[in-house]
Amino acid sequence: MKKIGIAGYGSTKFSKNEIPIEELLVESTKQVFQTTSNLSQNLIDGVIVSTNDNSKYLGAIISERVGIKPKISHTIEHLCSSGTNAVISAFSYIAAGLADVILVTGGDVTGNPGQVLEWDQSRGELNHPIYWGSMFTKAHKRKFNTTEEELAIVSAKNHKQAMDNPNSYSHEPYTISQIMNSKIITDDLRMLDCSYPCSGSASILLASEDIIKKFTDTPIWISGIGQKTNSASFTKNDLTNLSSTISASKDAYVMADTNSSDIDVAEVHDAFSVCELMAVKDLGLTAEFSSTEFIRNLFNTGDRKINPRGGLIGAGHPLGATGISQIIEITQQLQNNAEKRQINNVKKGLIHNMSAAATSSTVLILES
């Protein structure tokens, strides 16, 4: 199989503003053209859109707006992991020889319909994500004796790291105390334990090894892919394991011929504080009963290994853009181009993106 890599990228600032989805997608797409050497519209074989927005025919609309006449254009929707799913679709087209260069653009607007899965009747009327977030958090407290402070450290770390991300929705340096005293959502969730489904867009350009050097001297390769969907219904989940993540990460590590100890930096899906604690365990980045100490140590030492751009909690969560934004961060880290967020000597990075209370997970591994 041909090597496939990331040749360029662009991102809007994430915000609370109500911006039409087409404008968001066009803005990050234009940035790809502005920042990628030798890129012209006629070199792009495919345009894949990642969004939960109800707008129709966005692949063709965005293509027309920016002057592309692609062979392939369509939309991918998979709730919060739409972005990585769209990238894997693009990867597959290139790997199959149906395309050499594909633009993936993703975004969503505050209040988008992807936040609630109406189909899932097992949630009853409690279908807002705060309810599954509360179940995960309470179960984590019960099994691992996790404290409110340990949960708040996740949020404090990610808000702190988001301050150095120019595109993040939040630039507030919340203290642990402020997080622990933020608005009560449920007995097990505070407002600042929650990611915010804001507006934003992110785009990347994928290319085969045959052509990628035309666009960049520092391509970042997608070396590992793993995906798993267990169900759509939240209530079939184990509450203390992200079992779809465990399965997806195993496949990604095998494909990349690597393991968790080789991962230098990771973007994980911290929809709620507890999700980061669960993810670092289930991705094998720390031992089963060490998640809270692992994150506390990162926070105390200023080590940005987990969620350097601020995660979903700090950077914001425009669903269709999130997975792509995570990929851009790991790409910048591997290119030694992450400015204030840069981690030293990064060789391999991981992206963890999940949907609907971890009923589905995607894990990607990138290498320079």
Added chain:
Amino acid sequence: MNRFENELNNGDFIVSECINCKQIVWPPSDFCNICHNITKWRNTDNIGIIIEFSKKNDEFFGLIEIEQNLRIMGKIITGKIPKINQKVILKKCSFNNTPKFIFETFTN
């Protein structure tokens, strides 16, 4: 509305059970997601146990297991702080855009 939703509106919680492999198919379906045979509708005893719970404002809510493989989220009426594995009964159900389940803890 489908039959499941209509029955909820009548206050009856029914489940679909495969006529072949006897598995409860959840969410309700007219065919089995294991062997793809047809299902039949039946009532449950409406008794469940608390798998996990939390509280929003003054109301407890939680994940309740009614029968094997059948877990649903609902509000929990209780005079005390609930306990894991505590028995509850489905006190009320209805349907208005989404199902609505209200459980009550056993006092004994």
